[in-house]
Amino acid sequence: xxxxxxxxxxxxPARSAHPALPDAxxxxxxxxxQRRERWYRALLxxxxxxxxxxxxxxxxxxxxxxxxxxxxxxxxxxxEFSYEAYRQFxxxxxxxxxxxxxxxxxxxxxxxxxxxxxxxxxACLLLGFPTAFFIATRPAARRNLWIFAITLPFWTNxxxxxxxxxLILRERGLINNTLxxxxxxxxxxxxxxxxxxxxxxxxxxxxxxxxLPLYANLEKLDFRLLEAAHDLYASRWxxxxxxVLPHAKSGIIAGSVLVFVPSLGTFLAPDLLxxxxxxxxxxxxxxxxMSSRNWPFGAAVAVILLASIMAILVAYVLYNNRQASVQxxxxx
Amino acid sequence: xxxxxxxxxxxxxxxxxTIAWVCLGCLYLPILIxxxxxxxxxxxxxxxxGFSVDWxxxxxxxxxxxxxAVNSLIVAVIATLVAxxxxxxxxxxTSRGPVFRGTTAILAVVSMPMMIPEIVIxxxxxxxxxxxxxxxxxxxxxxxHCVFCIPFAYLPIRARLQVMDPRLDEVARxxxxxxxxTFRLITxxxxxxxxxxxxxxxxxxxxxxxxITAMVGGAGTSTLPIYVYTMLRLGVTPEINAIxxxxxxxxxxxxxxxxxxxxxxxxxx
Amino acid sequence: MKAKSVILNxxxxxxxxxxxxxxxxxxxxxxxxxGEYTSMEMIEKFExxxxxxxxxxxxxxxxxxxxxxxxxATGYDIAxxxxxxxxxxxxxxxxxxxxxxxMPNYENLDERWKNVYWDPGNHYSIPWNWGxxxxxxxxxxxxxxxxxxxxxxxxxxxxxxxxxxLRDVNDVINAALRYLDLPRCNSNPDDxxxxxxxxxxxxxxxxxxxxxxxELINSGEVDIAQIWNGFSLRARRERPEMHYAxxxxxxxxxxxxxxxxxxxxxxxxxxxxxxxxxxPENAAMQSNFTAYANxxxxxxxxxxxxxxESPEYQPPEWAPEPEFxxxxxxxxxxxxxxxxxxxxK
Numbered sequence: 001x002x003x004x005x006x007x008x009x010x011x012x013p014a015r016s017a018h019p020a021l022p023d024a025x026x027x028x029x030x031x032x033x034q035r036r037e038r039w040y041r042a043l044l045x046x047x048x049x050x051x052x053x054x055x056x057x058x059x060x061x062x063x064x065x066x067x068x069x070x071x072x073x074x075x076x077x078x079x080e081f082s083y084e085a086y087r088q089f090x091x092x093x094x095x096x097x098x099x100x101x102x103x104x105x106x107x108x109x110x111x112x113x114x115x116x117x118x119x120x121x122x123a124c125l126l127l128g129f130p131t132a133f134f135i136a137t138r139p140a141a142r143r144n145l146w147i148f149a150i151t152l153p154f155w156t157n158x159x160x161x162x163x164x165x166x167l168i169l170r171e172r173g174l175i176n177n178t179l180x181x182x183x184x185x186x187x188x189x190x191x192x193x194x195x196x197x198x199x200x201x202x203x204x205x206x207x208x209x210x211x212l213p214l215y216a217n218l219e220k221l222d223f224r225l226l227e228a229a230h231d232l233y234a235s236r237w238x239x240x241x242x243x244v245l246p247h248a249k250s251g252i253i254a255g256s257v258l259v260f261v262p263s264l265g266t267f268l269a270p271d272l273l274x275x276x277x278x279x280x281x282x283x284x285x286x287x288x289x290m291s292s293r294n295w296p297f298g299a300a301v302a303v304i305l306l307a308s309i310m311a312i313l314v315a316y317v318l319y320n321n322r323q324a325s326v327q328x329x330x331x332x
Numbered sequence: 333x334x335x336x337x338x339x340x341x342x343x344x345x346x347x348x349x350t351i352a353w354v355c356l357g358c359l360y361l362p363i364l365i366x367x368x369x370x371x372x373x374x375x376x377x378x379x380x381x382g383f384s385v386d387w388x389x390x391x392x393x394x395x396x397x398x399x400x401a402v403n404s405l406i407v408a409v410i411a412t413l414v415a416x417x418x419x420x421x422x423x424x425x426t427s428r429g430p431v432f433r434g435t436t437a438i439l440a441v442v443s444m445p446m447m448i449p450e451i452v453i454x455x456x457x458x459x460x461x462x463x464x465x466x467x468x469x470x471x472x473x474x475x476x477h478c479v480f481c482i483p484f485a486y487l488p489i490r491a492r493l494q495v496m497d498p499r500l501d502e503v504a505r506x507x508x509x510x511x512x513x514t515f516r517l518i519t520x521x522x523x524x525x526x527x528x529x530x531x532x533x534x535x536x537x538x539x540x541x542x543x544i545t546a547m548v549g550g551a552g553t554s555t556l557p558i559y560v561y562t563m564l565r566l567g568v569t570p571e572i573n574a575i576x577x578x579x580x581x582x583x584x585x586x587x588x589x590x591x592x593x594x595x596x597x598x599x600x601x
Numbered sequence: 602m603k604a605k606s607v608i609l610n611x612x613x614x615x616x617x618x619x620x621x622x623x624x625x626x627x628x629x630x631x632x633x634x635x636g637e638y639t640s641m642e643m644i645e646k647f648e649x650x651x652x653x654x655x656x657x658x659x660x661x662x663x664x665x666x667x668x669x670x671x672x673x674a675t676g677y678d679i680a681x682x683x684x685x686x687x688x689x690x691x692x693x694x695x696x697x698x699x700x701x702x703x704m705p706n707y708e709n710l711d712e713r714w715k716n717v718y719w720d721p722g723n724h725y726s727i728p729w730n731w732g733x734x735x736x737x738x739x740x741x742x743x744x745x746x747x748x749x750x751x752x753x754x755x756x757x758x759x760x761x762x763x764x765x766x767l768r769d770v771n772d773v774i775n776a777a778l779r780y781l782d783l784p785r786c787n788s789n790p791d792d793x794x795x796x797x798x799x800x801x802x803x804x805x806x807x808x809x810x811x812x813x814x815x816e817l818i819n820s821g822e823v824d825i826a827q828i829w830n831g832f833s834l835r836a837r838r839e840r841p842e843m844h845y846a847x848x849x850x851x852x853x854x855x856x857x858x859x860x861x862x863x864x865x866x867x868x869x870x871x872x873x874x875x876x877x878x879x880x881p882e883n884a885a886m887q888s889n890f891t892a893y894a895n896x897x898x899x900x901x902x903x904x905x906x907x908x909x910e911s912p913e914y915q916p917p918e919w920a921p922e923p924e925f926x927x928x929x930x931x932x933x934x935x936x937x938x939x940x941x942x943x944x945x946k
Contacts, residue, residue, distance in 0.1 A: 040511065044425035048418030048482055049441055055479045056445055059456025062463075073931045074689045075664075076671050092939070105946040127355050130345070134352035137344065146352075148588075151532055153359045155583035156366065158540035159560045160576050163568055164362030167369075172821050174365065190762075192822060193809040204362070207355065208536075212529070216491040236345060254487070258446070265449030268542075272564075275809030276768045279945045286451045286543075290664035291770050292938035293931075295455070302452040309447050317436060396641075396657060455672070462673030469676065547669060551631035551676035552656040562636025562659035565812045566832065 060306075067299035075293040085300035106284070106301070113281040117263035120202040121210075124259045125252065127203065128210035132251075133244070135211075136218035143219070150211055162201055162272050169197050169273075193275030201269035209258035217251025218244075253316060261309060281305055363580070370573035387570040391578075394571060399552075400559035401575055403470065407545075407555060408538040410474050415481035416531040420489055422482075423526075424519070427493040445480040453480065454547035461548065469550045476548045477538045484537050485530035492526025628653045630870040633670075633677040635857070636661060638730075640890035647877050653870050661812075662769075670695060670862065678865035679874060684856045685928040687726050688719040696725045697861040699872055706879035714896040717856070718927055727875055728896030730887065731856035732830045733847075733916075733923045734772055737814070739824040741842045748920075750780040750848045752825055754803050761806040765817050765826035768810040770941045772827060772853065773800070775926055779850040786929035788936050800944045810945075818843060829855075830913035831892035837911075845913050847920040854923025856896070 067085050069077040092103035135146040153161065168174045169191040176188035191197055221244065229239035267282035279287070281301065288298030370388070374381035391397055422442055426435050445453070457476050466472060500522070504514040542557040549555070556579075560572055628651075632639070636659035644655050658677070660666045663686040670680065671693070682690055690696050701707060702715075702723045710727065720726045738747050742759050752760060754777060766773050777799055778785055783792045811817060814828040815836045828836070833845040859878055861871040877883055884895035885903030892908050901909060908914050929937070 041425040044421035045438060046421075048422045049438065051418060051475075052441055052444060052479055052482060055457065055460070055475055056448075056453065058464075059453060059460045060444075060448065062459045063452055063456040066459075071931075074671070074693055074928075075668055105942050108946050109942075127351060130348035130351040131355045133345065134348045147529075149356060150359065151536070152580075152584065153363045154536045155539065156363060156576050156580055157557055157560065159542065159557055159564075160366065160568075160572060161362055163560075163564075164365050167365050168362060170820055170822050174361075204358070207359070211355075212533070213487065213491065216488065240345060258487075261447050265451075267451070271768065271811075272813075276811060277804075277807070277809065277945065279942065282449055282451065284942070285449060287938070287941075289451060289455055289668055290662065292941075293664075293934060294938065298455075299452070302449060306448055306452070313440075313443070313447065317440070321436075455668070458669070458672045467676070546660070546665065547672075549658070551633070551658060554658045558659060559636070562661045564636075564816075565661070566637045566815060566835070568816075 063299045063302055067296055067303050069296050071294045071296050073293070075289075075295060077295050082296065085294075085296040086304075088297055089300060089304060109279050109284055110281055110304075112278065113264055116198070116202070116280065117260050119199060120206060120263040121256045121259045123199065123203045124207050124210040125256065128207055128214055128255065129248070129252070132211050132214035132218050135215050136221065137223075143215075147212070147215065150208055154208055158205060158268065159272075161204065162268060165197070165201055165204060165273060166192065169200065192273070193277065195274070198269050198274035201273040202263055202266065205266075205269065206259040206262060209262075210255040213254040213258065214248065214251045217248055217254070221247050250320075253320075257313070257316065260312075264309070265305065366573050367577050367580070370570055370577045372570055387574040388578075390569075391571045391574040396554075397559060397571060397575055400554045400556045401579065403473075403553060404539060404556040405579075406470065407473050407477055408535050411477035411481050411538045412485070412531050412535045414474075415478045415534050416485040416489075416527060418478070419482050419485035419530055419534075420523070420527055423486055423489040423493055424515075427490055442486050443483050446483045450480075450541070450543045454544040457544065458547045467550065470553045473545050473549045473553050473555070476544050477541065480541070480544070481534035481538055485534040488529040488533065489523065489526040492523055492529075496522050628870070630655045630679065630867050630874060631677045632657045632679045632681075632874075633666060633862075634659060634679075634681045638681070638857075638891060640887045642890070643883055643886035646883065646886070647874060650877070651870070651873055653867075653873070676866070677862055678867045678871040680860055680862055681729050681857045682860060684717065684719045684858065684925055687858050687860060689928050690860065691720065691725055695863050697863050697865055697868065697871075698724050699861045699868075699875065700724055701727045701875050701879075704872070704876040704879065706876050709879050709881055709897050709899065711896050711898050714856070718925065720858070726858035726860045727879060729857045729859050729878070730831070730891055730893035730895055731854065732893045732913075734767070734827065734829050734853040734855060735846050735848055736825055736827045737818060737833045737836060737843050737845050739818075739840075739842055740844050742824045747844055747846045748849055749846075750776060750850045752846070753827070754780045754799055756803070756806050756825070760825050762808055763824040764803075764807045765809050765811055765814055765823040766807055767814065767827045768812055770937050771926070773810075774937055774940065775853055776827070779848070779852070782850070785924070785926050786933050788930075788933045793936060793940060797940050797943060800940070804944065829893075834892040834908065834911050834913045847916055849921065851921050851924055854925050856925070 066077050068081055068083060070080040070082045070084065072078050088103075089106050090103065091100050092105075131150070135143055135150075138146060166173070170176070171188040171190060171192070173192075175191070176185075179185045180188065225243050225247075226239050229243050234242070265282045265285075267280065267286055270276065270278070270280045270283055276283070285298050285301050285305070288294045288301065292298075369380070371383050371385065372380055373384035373386065419442075422438065426438055453476070457479075461467075461472055466475075468475075496519075500518050501514055504518050505511075509517070540557065541555075542561050545553075545555050546558050546561070549558070556575075560568065563569070563572070630653050632655060634657060638659075639657055644657070647653065648655055660669070663683050666680055666682065667686060667689065670677070670690075687696075700723075707723070707727075710723070714728050714731075715723060736753060738752060738760075740747065742763070743752070743757065745757070753764060753766070756764060766776075774796065775785055777796055778787060778792075781792075781795055781799060783789075783796070787793065787796075808823050809817065814826040815832045817823045818826050818828070818836045819839050821840075828845075830845060833843070837843050837845075859875055861868065861875070865871050878887070879897055881897050881900035882903050884897040885900040888895050888900065888904050888908065892911075892913070894914060
């Protein structure tokens, strides 16, 4: 049985030639049709793009402008040009003798957040991939049930979920109480307010962002390829390496981006579960807009963060385009 | 279909099923605690001291809490509907028909709201609303939520469109179906599962937002996250568990509904 | 697909029209206050007495409130800033000069609060609640003298790793400065070096920086925690082995104040509310809910005995006077920010 997908790939030229046939008598009609297509497209894209363009574009421009202004005494900005905020990120007047020195504090915070985000991606991938794959191999009706089951907990508010994790991990929480009751330990194991609890919080928050795109991807996997690999005496894991992984690449990347970005900017998990002991980039930005009352610096850190994320994404898009040009049938 | 049977046999990797079940268990453990302690007689959220529905009664009497929950739902429902509609439009335009210039740029713009830390969007949006003199109370919150819900709604819809056969559209058009009819009778039903999962993601994202809502909202626009967050200093009371359980139950009904709808959408063509 | 975008536009328009009609109807009052910090019993009484419908929204810190009001968020008539924040808001011209000192109930106000640094003569503000910020400690775990900051900054072995500090630059730095016997709002480099050294030395012993002190104490996660006196009282209801300390090195006093925001839409109702809160019975309702003192003479006869007789409400004779710390200048704020960043980097 040939799938529709494969059938589509058999005649790409016919398809692309379809809208405008090279026939003089129909050219005017084709032009009109193209014009209409453009109109439809504008109507389809317009509302969404306008909304984002105005209600996100303008705020970003405002933040960008803020980052080049001077801080007002009690928060807000003075309309006075300054690149002080960017300088502050790397160099600081020495805290005690006012000389200009390289300051690693903000870079350390930045790198730690990056590390945490990478950890969060890896952990979500390690848990999410098998889960998504397992779901994709269930019978069709069961699959939807699984997706439903995975999404359901997330209909409870994030804060409340985070708070419930606290109830499980703390010294008189569920885990410790159970272990003590079982006699496995005498003293509670401290788990709250550690890197561990922070990691648990992040993974718990963002796991579905990994599972859902991966599942969408794996569901399309042609399992006959696995059968073919099996027939050719490939071991299970070789088949996984050479059949499943290449197919799942785009899903893995999409899921990773979805987990990576919010993890990078998170402030809830570090504060509530990490005990606020170490600043993450999200906390740093928040602090600047709040008690430190240095909006330009907060804005500058945000711009730097945004630029880093953009750089990563541009790399991703370029990579994707290259992939697409290698395998043209992947294009819609 | 032979493929289906093969799916389960060859596609089995040792340990994957275990991990999936463990994941599911871990996802539900906090929720279970939430629900169990909403029936706790004790005020302390940690110690079980007997069954009671007191907290539900208390929650039923707490106007502020209810208002917050209602605001949350209003914002989430409207933002989800609007964002999903917009995302569907963009997904249709970027995935159907010949590839056109600017697709990549559009994709970049659509994913923007996901890429920016919330506090930055929050301060920027608040400043913008003030500069532009937009004072719509809950409307401000809804606009802000629409913006960051769009990319989350967009992703699953586009994913669905990519596996749909575009020739179905063309066939319909060749049979002189109008664009609207093509959309209504062919594209939309096929796309429905994607739209539903997009809407689901958008809804979750909207329900969870704290910092943007806290900044952008005006008088009388507190949502549930704001209520809970500002309560943290004092410690969360089981009232929160109670109202969360109620919302969860509503969600189950709602999602079950959309699940069956989704099944219909999948099997109908 | 035109039809679709029409529907879409209609949806947007529908969404926009949901905006609450704040300020249009008469008899409204919008209060912006800390979370769980308003006695609803008292609010209901006010609503009944003046036929005003009150809406309350919550914030989680002075700074969140300031940032939001500063950016121009409007719709609120009344806010409840802390003492130093009142000073800032007056300087920034963010408050309406409503002259509470001319109001009928002003005579009820305790003389102690009529000449405060943040608003001498009460031209803008009246007291809401006031209290102290020290710490609460588990005396089952630590048997010695509890009234010293050394327990936080040079903890004995049994308290190491069992400490919670408030996640607040000023609360932590001010306590540390008192322990070092150095002046507040300090920008002296030598002093700040000592301060940073002290903080970095004690950091390994600190379990968490959190506002949720009460929750942490009740759950037994920590044995000593920086906290406000009213929360301490509420925490002790569940954990009687806890005790509120009055460190001899000194401690912070604070007052949250009712102020009317500039260009409040419901100015008259806001004034009514300020006057209403200076009535002893009404102020007492608020105190009974939060377990904090108010600033109104004669309210004590309506406050519950549990609160009145608690050590949180009645400091011992020998305890030092609480210190109300004014807002520090921009240079100091900048230095504190750098200390905080280096402390938590």
